Amino acid sequence: MKLFRFFVAIVLGLFALTHPVQAADEAPWYDIELILFKQEASGSEATENWPEDPGSPDWTDAVTLLPPSSEEILQPYTLLPKANWQLNAQFNALQRTRAGMEPLFHQAWRQPVAASRAAENIYLGPDLVKKNGAPPPPFEGLIKISVSRYLHVELDVLLRGANNNLPFNTLDTLSSPTRGSIRFHANRRMRSGELHYIDHPRIGALILISRVELPEPEPLPPPEDVAPGTSAPIPETSPQAPEKPTPTPATN
Template sequence: MTSLRSLQLLAILALSGWMGLAQAQSQNTYQVEVVIFSQPSAQLTPGTAPSYGWADQATDLTVTTRSDVRSLDSSRLELSSDAGKLSAQGYKVVLHKAWTQPDDSSLAVAVHEGQEMGGIYPVQALVSLGQERLLEVDITAWINNQTQNGEIVSERIKQIRRLRLDETHYLDHQSMGMLVRISRS
Protein backbone atom coordinates (compact mmCIF):
# COMPACT_ATOMS: atom_id res chain seq x y z
CA MET A 1 0.00 0.00 0.00
CA THR A 2 2.85 2.37 0.87
CA SER A 3 4.56 1.66 -2.43
CA LEU A 4 1.31 2.46 -4.31
CA ARG A 5 1.08 5.84 -2.53
CA SER A 6 4.74 6.49 -3.25
CA LEU A 7 4.16 5.67 -6.90
CA GLN A 8 1.13 8.00 -7.03
CA LEU A 9 3.09 10.78 -5.34
CA LEU A 10 5.95 10.29 -7.77
CA ALA A 11 3.53 10.45 -10.72
CA ILE A 12 1.97 13.66 -9.39
CA LEU A 13 5.38 15.26 -8.89
CA ALA A 14 6.51 14.23 -12.37
CA LEU A 15 3.32 15.59 -13.94
CA SER A 16 3.56 18.91 -12.08
CA GLY A 17 7.23 19.21 -13.09
CA TRP A 18 6.33 18.54 -16.73
CA MET A 19 3.54 21.13 -16.59
CA GLY A 20 5.93 23.68 -15.06
CA LEU A 21 8.45 23.00 -17.83
CA ALA A 22 5.76 23.37 -20.50
CA GLN A 23 4.68 26.69 -18.97
CA ALA A 24 8.27 27.93 -18.81
CA GLN A 25 8.85 26.95 -22.43
CA SER A 26 5.71 28.78 -23.54
CA GLN A 27 7.01 31.96 -21.88
CA ASN A 28 10.30 32.20 -23.77
CA THR A 29 11.64 35.67 -24.31
CA TYR A 30 13.36 36.59 -27.55
CA GLN A 31 15.73 39.33 -28.58
CA VAL A 32 14.73 40.62 -32.01
CA GLU A 33 16.99 42.83 -34.11
CA VAL A 34 16.07 44.36 -37.47
CA VAL A 35 18.12 46.40 -39.93
CA ILE A 36 16.29 47.94 -42.91
CA PHE A 37 18.36 49.37 -45.73
CA SER A 38 17.87 50.81 -49.19
CA GLN A 39 20.01 50.98 -52.27
CA PRO A 40 19.98 54.68 -53.21
CA SER A 41 21.12 54.02 -56.78
CA ALA A 42 18.30 51.53 -57.42
CA GLN A 43 15.10 52.63 -59.06
CA LEU A 44 12.23 53.05 -56.62
CA THR A 45 9.79 50.16 -56.88
CA PRO A 46 6.45 51.51 -55.63
CA GLY A 47 4.45 49.12 -53.48
CA THR A 48 1.30 49.15 -51.41
CA ALA A 49 1.38 52.13 -49.05
CA PRO A 50 0.66 51.55 -45.38
CA SER A 51 -2.76 52.49 -44.08
CA TYR A 52 -2.88 55.33 -41.59
CA GLY A 53 -3.88 52.84 -38.89
CA TRP A 54 -0.96 50.56 -39.77
CA ALA A 55 0.05 50.02 -36.13
CA ASP A 56 -3.37 50.10 -34.44
CA GLN A 57 -3.25 46.40 -33.52
CA ALA A 58 0.46 46.42 -32.68
CA THR A 59 2.66 47.37 -29.75
CA ASP A 60 4.58 50.52 -30.71
CA LEU A 61 8.14 50.01 -29.47
CA THR A 62 8.73 53.72 -28.84
CA VAL A 63 5.75 54.29 -26.52
CA THR A 64 4.83 50.89 -25.08
CA THR A 65 4.27 50.52 -21.37
CA ARG A 66 4.41 46.73 -21.60
CA SER A 67 7.10 45.38 -19.30
CA ASP A 68 7.69 42.35 -21.55
CA VAL A 69 8.48 44.40 -24.68
CA ARG A 70 11.56 46.56 -24.21
CA SER A 71 13.81 48.45 -26.56
CA LEU A 72 17.49 47.53 -26.28
CA ASP A 73 20.23 50.13 -26.14
CA SER A 74 22.91 50.32 -28.81
CA SER A 75 25.46 48.43 -26.70
CA ARG A 76 23.38 45.26 -27.12
CA LEU A 77 23.04 45.43 -30.91
CA GLU A 78 24.53 42.39 -32.62
CA LEU A 79 24.14 43.57 -36.23
CA SER A 80 26.10 46.83 -35.92
CA SER A 81 29.07 45.40 -37.81
CA ASP A 82 26.79 44.14 -40.60
CA ALA A 83 25.05 47.53 -40.79
CA GLY A 84 28.45 49.21 -41.06
CA LYS A 85 29.45 46.89 -43.92
CA LEU A 86 26.22 47.71 -45.75
CA SER A 87 26.91 51.44 -45.40
CA ALA A 88 30.50 50.97 -46.62
CA GLN A 89 29.14 49.21 -49.73
CA GLY A 90 26.86 52.13 -50.63
CA TYR A 91 23.61 50.99 -49.02
CA LYS A 92 21.70 53.37 -46.80
CA VAL A 93 20.74 51.95 -43.39
CA VAL A 94 17.40 53.59 -42.64
CA LEU A 95 16.39 51.71 -39.48
CA HIS A 96 18.26 49.64 -36.91
CA LYS A 97 16.24 48.56 -33.87
CA ALA A 98 16.40 45.78 -31.30
CA TRP A 99 14.04 44.74 -28.53
CA THR A 100 12.98 41.90 -26.30
CA GLN A 101 9.55 40.33 -26.54
CA PRO A 102 7.76 37.23 -25.25
CA ASP A 103 6.92 34.18 -27.31
CA ASP A 104 3.42 35.37 -28.15
CA SER A 105 2.11 34.76 -31.67
CA SER A 106 -0.64 37.37 -31.19
CA LEU A 107 1.92 40.13 -30.55
CA ALA A 108 3.00 42.43 -33.39
CA VAL A 109 5.67 45.02 -32.64
CA ALA A 110 5.67 48.29 -34.59
CA VAL A 111 8.99 50.04 -35.16
CA HIS A 112 9.61 53.25 -37.07
CA GLU A 113 12.19 55.91 -37.80
CA GLY A 114 11.96 59.56 -38.81
CA GLN A 115 9.45 62.37 -38.52
CA GLU A 116 5.80 61.31 -38.68
CA MET A 117 3.90 62.44 -41.79
CA GLY A 118 0.23 62.19 -40.80
CA GLY A 119 0.45 58.73 -39.22
CA ILE A 120 3.06 57.48 -41.69
CA TYR A 121 6.81 57.43 -41.00
CA PRO A 122 9.68 57.52 -43.50
CA VAL A 123 10.54 53.98 -42.36
CA GLN A 124 8.18 51.66 -40.53
CA ALA A 125 7.73 47.95 -39.93
CA LEU A 126 5.48 45.42 -38.22
CA VAL A 127 7.20 42.34 -36.81
CA SER A 128 5.47 39.23 -35.43
CA LEU A 129 6.97 35.97 -34.21
CA GLY A 130 5.23 32.63 -34.23
CA GLN A 131 6.27 29.13 -33.39
CA GLU A 132 4.75 25.76 -33.96
CA ARG A 133 7.61 23.43 -34.72
CA LEU A 134 9.92 26.10 -36.10
CA LEU A 135 10.29 29.79 -35.32
CA GLU A 136 8.71 32.07 -37.93
CA VAL A 137 8.89 35.80 -38.42
CA ASP A 138 6.20 37.75 -40.26
CA ILE A 139 7.53 41.15 -41.36
CA THR A 140 5.98 43.96 -43.32
CA ALA A 141 8.22 46.99 -43.82
CA TRP A 142 7.82 50.21 -45.74
CA ILE A 143 10.17 52.94 -46.86
CA ASN A 144 7.95 55.95 -47.53
CA ASN A 145 9.03 58.97 -49.54
CA GLN A 146 7.02 62.16 -49.72
CA THR A 147 6.94 63.76 -53.17
CA GLN A 148 7.07 67.52 -53.74
CA ASN A 149 3.28 67.64 -54.06
CA GLY A 150 2.83 65.85 -50.71
CA GLU A 151 1.99 62.37 -52.00
CA ILE A 152 3.50 59.36 -50.27
CA VAL A 153 5.31 56.87 -52.51
CA SER A 154 6.05 53.63 -50.67
CA GLU A 155 8.34 50.69 -51.15
CA ARG A 156 7.09 47.61 -49.33
CA ILE A 157 8.53 44.26 -48.37
CA LYS A 158 6.35 41.54 -46.83
CA GLN A 159 7.72 38.14 -45.98
CA ILE A 160 7.00 35.24 -43.71
CA ARG A 161 10.18 33.32 -43.07
CA ARG A 162 11.20 30.34 -40.96
CA LEU A 163 14.25 31.22 -38.93
CA ARG A 164 16.92 29.58 -36.88
CA LEU A 165 17.90 31.21 -33.64
CA ASP A 166 21.18 33.12 -33.48
CA GLU A 167 21.55 33.36 -37.26
CA THR A 168 21.38 36.49 -39.39
CA HIS A 169 18.72 36.25 -42.09
CA TYR A 170 18.60 38.41 -45.21
CA LEU A 171 15.30 39.44 -46.78
CA ASP A 172 15.46 41.10 -50.17
CA HIS A 173 13.13 43.18 -52.28
CA GLN A 174 14.50 45.02 -55.32
CA SER A 175 15.58 48.40 -53.95
CA MET A 176 15.38 47.58 -50.23
CA GLY A 177 16.34 44.77 -47.91
CA MET A 178 16.42 43.66 -44.30
CA LEU A 179 18.64 41.81 -41.89
CA VAL A 180 16.85 39.98 -39.08
CA ARG A 181 18.38 38.19 -36.11
CA ILE A 182 16.46 36.48 -33.33
CA SER A 183 17.96 34.90 -30.24
CA ARG A 184 16.77 33.83 -26.84
CA SER A 185 16.96 36.63 -24.34
Protein backbone atom coordinates in the same frame (compact mmCIF):
# COMPACT_ATOMS: atom_id res chain seq x y z
CA MET B 1 -28.80 17.29 -19.97
CA LYS B 2 -29.42 20.84 -21.12
CA LEU B 3 -27.77 22.14 -17.96
CA PHE B 4 -24.67 20.01 -18.65
CA ARG B 5 -24.38 21.33 -22.22
CA PHE B 6 -24.73 24.87 -20.93
CA PHE B 7 -21.93 24.23 -18.42
CA VAL B 8 -19.63 22.78 -21.13
CA ALA B 9 -20.29 25.78 -23.37
CA ILE B 10 -19.31 28.15 -20.55
CA VAL B 11 -16.10 26.21 -19.84
CA LEU B 12 -15.10 26.19 -23.51
CA GLY B 13 -15.85 29.89 -23.79
CA LEU B 14 -13.68 30.69 -20.77
CA PHE B 15 -10.86 28.57 -22.21
CA ALA B 16 -11.02 30.45 -25.50
CA LEU B 17 -10.82 33.76 -23.66
CA THR B 18 -7.99 32.83 -21.30
CA HIS B 19 -5.88 30.59 -23.54
CA PRO B 20 -4.10 33.39 -25.46
CA VAL B 21 -3.14 35.05 -22.17
CA GLN B 22 -1.80 31.81 -20.77
CA ALA B 23 0.18 31.20 -23.96
CA ALA B 24 1.74 34.66 -23.72
CA ASP B 25 2.62 34.18 -20.05
CA GLU B 26 4.33 30.85 -20.74
CA ALA B 27 5.98 31.90 -24.01
CA PRO B 28 9.78 31.69 -24.34
CA TRP B 29 11.71 34.96 -24.45
CA TYR B 30 14.02 36.07 -27.25
CA ASP B 31 16.33 38.95 -28.07
CA ILE B 32 15.46 40.41 -31.47
CA GLU B 33 17.92 42.53 -33.45
CA LEU B 34 16.80 44.05 -36.73
CA ILE B 35 18.48 46.14 -39.43
CA LEU B 36 16.48 47.62 -42.31
CA PHE B 37 18.22 49.25 -45.26
CA LYS B 38 17.24 50.80 -48.57
CA GLN B 39 18.71 49.57 -51.85
CA GLU B 40 19.05 51.63 -55.01
CA ALA B 41 17.40 50.07 -58.03
CA SER B 42 19.65 49.13 -60.94
CA GLY B 43 19.18 47.59 -64.36
CA SER B 44 15.71 46.24 -65.02
CA GLU B 45 14.72 46.92 -61.41
CA ALA B 46 14.96 50.67 -62.06
CA THR B 47 12.11 50.48 -64.56
CA GLU B 48 10.01 47.90 -62.72
CA ASN B 49 6.38 48.88 -62.45
CA TRP B 50 5.20 49.25 -58.87
CA PRO B 51 1.63 49.97 -57.76
CA GLU B 52 0.93 53.69 -57.62
CA ASP B 53 -0.56 53.33 -54.14
CA PRO B 54 0.35 50.04 -52.41
CA GLY B 55 -1.78 50.71 -49.36
CA SER B 56 -0.67 50.73 -45.76
CA PRO B 57 0.06 48.14 -43.08
CA ASP B 58 -2.62 47.84 -40.42
CA TRP B 59 -1.29 49.79 -37.44
CA THR B 60 -4.28 48.85 -35.27
CA ASP B 61 -3.19 47.54 -31.86
CA ALA B 62 0.50 47.57 -32.84
CA VAL B 63 2.90 47.40 -29.89
CA THR B 64 5.37 50.25 -29.36
CA LEU B 65 8.92 49.42 -28.29
CA LEU B 66 9.79 50.77 -24.85
CA PRO B 67 12.98 52.72 -24.03
CA PRO B 68 15.85 50.85 -22.34
CA SER B 69 15.40 50.20 -18.64
CA SER B 70 17.94 49.88 -15.83
CA GLU B 71 15.69 47.47 -13.93
CA GLU B 72 16.76 43.84 -13.72
CA ILE B 73 13.32 42.58 -14.76
CA LEU B 74 12.55 43.95 -18.23
CA GLN B 75 9.06 44.59 -19.48
CA PRO B 76 8.15 42.90 -22.77
CA TYR B 77 9.21 44.83 -25.90
CA THR B 78 11.89 46.82 -24.07
CA LEU B 79 14.84 48.05 -26.13
CA LEU B 80 18.21 46.59 -25.19
CA PRO B 81 21.25 48.77 -24.42
CA LYS B 82 23.60 49.18 -27.37
CA ALA B 83 26.25 47.24 -25.46
CA ASN B 84 24.06 44.15 -25.99
CA TRP B 85 23.71 44.58 -29.76
CA GLN B 86 25.42 41.95 -31.93
CA LEU B 87 25.06 43.38 -35.45
CA ASN B 88 27.05 46.60 -35.07
CA ALA B 89 29.72 45.39 -37.51
CA GLN B 90 27.09 44.65 -40.17
CA PHE B 91 25.44 48.04 -39.66
CA ASN B 92 28.79 49.85 -39.90
CA ALA B 93 29.58 47.95 -43.10
CA LEU B 94 26.29 49.10 -44.61
CA GLN B 95 27.14 52.69 -43.71
CA ARG B 96 30.52 52.43 -45.43
CA THR B 97 29.38 50.61 -48.55
CA ARG B 98 29.12 52.36 -51.90
CA ALA B 99 26.86 49.73 -53.40
CA GLY B 100 23.75 51.90 -53.15
CA MET B 101 22.66 50.68 -49.71
CA GLU B 102 21.42 53.09 -47.05
CA PRO B 103 20.71 51.94 -43.47
CA LEU B 104 17.28 52.96 -42.22
CA PHE B 105 16.77 51.23 -38.90
CA HIS B 106 18.81 49.35 -36.29
CA GLN B 107 17.34 48.32 -32.95
CA ALA B 108 17.35 45.37 -30.57
CA TRP B 109 14.74 44.43 -28.01
CA ARG B 110 13.56 41.57 -25.79
CA GLN B 111 10.12 40.00 -25.95
CA PRO B 112 8.14 36.82 -25.32
CA VAL B 113 7.41 34.96 -28.55
CA ALA B 114 4.06 33.22 -28.58
CA ALA B 115 2.13 31.13 -31.08
CA SER B 116 0.80 32.91 -34.14
CA ARG B 117 -2.69 33.53 -32.75
CA ALA B 118 -1.25 35.36 -29.73
CA ALA B 119 1.69 37.13 -31.43
CA GLU B 120 1.79 40.93 -31.40
CA ASN B 121 2.53 43.32 -34.25
CA ILE B 122 5.38 45.70 -33.38
CA TYR B 123 5.57 49.16 -34.91
CA LEU B 124 8.80 50.06 -36.76
CA GLY B 125 9.72 53.62 -37.66
CA PRO B 126 12.40 56.30 -37.24
CA ASP B 127 10.80 57.56 -34.01
CA LEU B 128 9.61 54.13 -32.77
CA VAL B 129 6.22 55.75 -32.08
CA LYS B 130 3.58 56.37 -34.72
CA LYS B 131 2.67 60.06 -34.65
CA ASN B 132 -0.80 60.69 -36.00
CA GLY B 133 -1.21 64.02 -37.77
CA ALA B 134 2.54 64.51 -38.33
CA PRO B 135 4.18 64.42 -41.78
CA PRO B 136 4.67 60.78 -42.77
CA PRO B 137 8.18 59.44 -42.09
CA PRO B 138 10.36 58.08 -44.92
CA PHE B 139 9.59 54.53 -43.82
CA GLU B 140 7.47 52.69 -41.30
CA GLY B 141 6.20 49.19 -40.90
CA LEU B 142 5.35 46.23 -38.72
CA ILE B 143 7.09 43.07 -37.59
CA LYS B 144 5.41 40.06 -36.01
CA ILE B 145 7.37 37.14 -34.59
CA SER B 146 5.73 33.86 -33.62
CA VAL B 147 6.85 30.33 -32.87
CA SER B 148 5.58 26.83 -33.55
CA ARG B 149 8.13 24.23 -34.56
CA TYR B 150 10.25 27.05 -35.99
CA LEU B 151 10.35 30.79 -35.52
CA HIS B 152 8.27 32.74 -38.02
CA VAL B 153 8.86 36.38 -38.93
CA GLU B 154 6.40 38.54 -40.81
CA LEU B 155 7.57 41.93 -42.10
CA ASP B 156 5.39 44.62 -43.65
CA VAL B 157 7.35 47.79 -44.44
CA LEU B 158 6.35 50.88 -46.39
CA LEU B 159 9.20 52.81 -48.08
CA ARG B 160 7.95 56.24 -49.13
CA GLY B 161 9.21 58.01 -52.23
CA ALA B 162 10.85 54.84 -53.56
CA ASN B 163 8.69 54.46 -56.67
CA ASN B 164 10.93 55.84 -59.41
CA ASN B 165 8.02 55.90 -61.84
CA LEU B 166 6.05 58.30 -59.66
CA PRO B 167 7.59 61.61 -58.55
CA PHE B 168 7.63 62.11 -54.79
CA ASN B 169 5.53 65.08 -53.76
CA THR B 170 4.92 66.17 -50.18
CA LEU B 171 1.42 67.40 -50.97
CA ASP B 172 0.55 64.03 -52.47
CA THR B 173 1.77 62.17 -49.39
CA LEU B 174 -0.27 64.41 -47.11
CA SER B 175 -3.44 63.59 -49.04
CA SER B 176 -2.45 59.94 -49.55
CA PRO B 177 0.44 58.91 -47.25
CA THR B 178 1.13 55.75 -49.26
CA ARG B 179 1.15 57.19 -52.79
CA GLY B 180 4.51 56.80 -54.51
CA SER B 181 5.64 54.22 -51.95
CA ILE B 182 6.92 50.69 -52.28
CA ARG B 183 5.60 48.10 -49.88
CA PHE B 184 7.77 45.21 -48.76
CA HIS B 185 5.92 42.22 -47.35
CA ALA B 186 7.76 39.04 -46.37
CA ASN B 187 7.08 35.94 -44.30
CA ARG B 188 10.06 33.78 -43.37
CA ARG B 189 10.82 30.74 -41.24
CA MET B 190 13.93 31.12 -39.09
CA ARG B 191 16.13 29.43 -36.52
CA SER B 192 17.28 30.87 -33.22
CA GLY B 193 20.87 32.08 -33.11
CA GLU B 194 21.26 32.37 -36.92
CA LEU B 195 21.60 35.62 -38.86
CA HIS B 196 18.98 35.83 -41.62
CA TYR B 197 18.85 38.10 -44.66
CA ILE B 198 15.55 39.03 -46.30
CA ASP B 199 15.96 40.49 -49.78
CA HIS B 200 13.81 42.77 -51.93
CA PRO B 201 14.72 44.91 -54.97
CA ARG B 202 14.44 48.10 -52.89
CA ILE B 203 14.55 47.05 -49.23
CA GLY B 204 16.68 44.59 -47.29
CA ALA B 205 16.55 43.25 -43.75
CA LEU B 206 19.03 41.54 -41.44
CA ILE B 207 17.51 39.85 -38.41
CA LEU B 208 18.98 37.86 -35.54
CA ILE B 209 16.74 36.10 -33.00
CA SER B 210 18.42 34.65 -29.91
CA ARG B 211 16.77 32.63 -27.15
CA VAL B 212 17.29 34.00 -23.63
CA GLU B 213 16.70 32.41 -20.26
CA LEU B 214 15.23 34.81 -17.76
CA PRO B 215 16.56 34.60 -14.20
CA GLU B 216 14.30 32.83 -11.75
CA PRO B 217 12.82 35.15 -9.10
CA GLU B 218 14.27 34.66 -5.65
CA PRO B 219 11.91 32.64 -3.42
CA LEU B 220 10.38 34.36 -0.42
CA PRO B 221 11.63 33.22 3.00
CA PRO B 222 9.33 30.60 4.57
CA PRO B 223 7.06 31.86 7.37
CA GLU B 224 7.80 30.82 10.93
CA ASP B 225 5.96 27.72 12.12
CA VAL B 226 3.03 28.71 14.30
CA ALA B 227 0.59 26.19 15.73
CA PRO B 228 -3.03 26.66 14.64
CA GLY B 229 -5.01 28.87 16.98
CA THR B 230 -1.91 30.38 18.59
CA SER B 231 -0.05 33.60 18.02
CA ALA B 232 3.60 33.99 17.21
CA PRO B 233 5.86 33.70 20.28
CA ILE B 234 6.96 36.91 21.91
CA PRO B 235 10.72 37.10 22.35
CA GLU B 236 11.80 36.80 25.97
CA THR B 237 13.56 39.67 27.71
CA SER B 238 15.71 39.46 30.82
CA PRO B 239 13.93 40.77 33.95
CA GLN B 240 15.09 44.12 35.19
CA ALA B 241 15.87 44.76 38.88
CA PRO B 242 13.41 47.10 40.60
CA GLU B 243 14.60 50.62 41.01
CA LYS B 244 15.86 51.49 44.51
CA PRO B 245 14.08 54.43 46.17
CA THR B 246 16.15 57.56 46.46
CA PRO B 247 16.80 58.31 50.17
CA THR B 248 15.27 61.53 51.47
CA PRO B 249 17.55 63.65 53.67
CA ALA B 250 16.40 63.88 57.31
CA THR B 251 15.12 67.22 58.63
CA ASN B 252 15.53 68.53 62.13
